[in-house]
Ligand SMILES: Cc1cc2nc3c(=O)[nH]c(=O)nc-3n(C[C@H](O)[C@H](O)[C@H](O)COP(=O)(O)O)c2cc1C
């Protein structure tokens with residue numbers, strides 16, 4: 109068996125990119141507030157490797173507030189076409205300014221403007237208000253590159269635990285658990 113969960117992740121992810129009808133990088137991100145109350149939402153994976161799994165979002169959103177109070181996260185991929193899930197857990201930190209800048213610069217201009225216009229997760233009185241804010245940002249940045257907003261950037265989940273789940277007949281599934289301790293990964297199986 110492989111003792112490297114990242115090689116296995118790469119191989120499953122490559123298969124998901126071939127077989128999923130859309131968004132193979134869609135992943136549920138679970139966080140919890142200071143009292144331990146959980147919340148979960150979908151995000152898109154935009155980078156990964158042994159250093160962790162990176163997503164981008166608004167750093168004043170609900171998830172950001174929870175991560176500030178409790179910097180731990182869990183990610184869940186479910187690739188229905190492959191009947192597989194991957195669970196990833198670990199501490200969460202900000203991506204570097206350099207990688208957030210680089211990712212932001214790669215986004216479409218309207219998505220960049222949307223990041224300026226959206227006060228993500230805060231109450232919005234009408235769609236019209238949002239459209240007016242978007243129009244105002246479009247005018248503000250006309251004729252220039254759109255810089256990364258100070259309230260927008262990446263988060264990295266650095267895994268301490270990764271579980272690969274493969275569906276098998278009669279619910280006799282296969283579960284491979286990788287756990288990191290003192291920088292080393294060990295692998296074991298779990299009952300399904
Ligand atoms: C498939 C999918 C992908 C999404 N990707 C992102 C993402 O990468 N970043 C993001 O901020 N929101 C993304 N969203 C929206 C989030 O699910 C969520 O509505 C938003 O981030 C606010 O979450 P919060 O209130 O918990 O902070 C995505 C939604 C879906 C359905």
Ligand SMILES: Cc1ncc(COP(=O)(O)O)c(C=O)c1O
Pocket residue numbers: 152164165215219
């Ligand atoms: C609000 C929001 N921010 C960021 C993203 C990340 O994806 P992208 O950079 O491809 O827009 C998404 C994806 O759905 C999103 O809904």
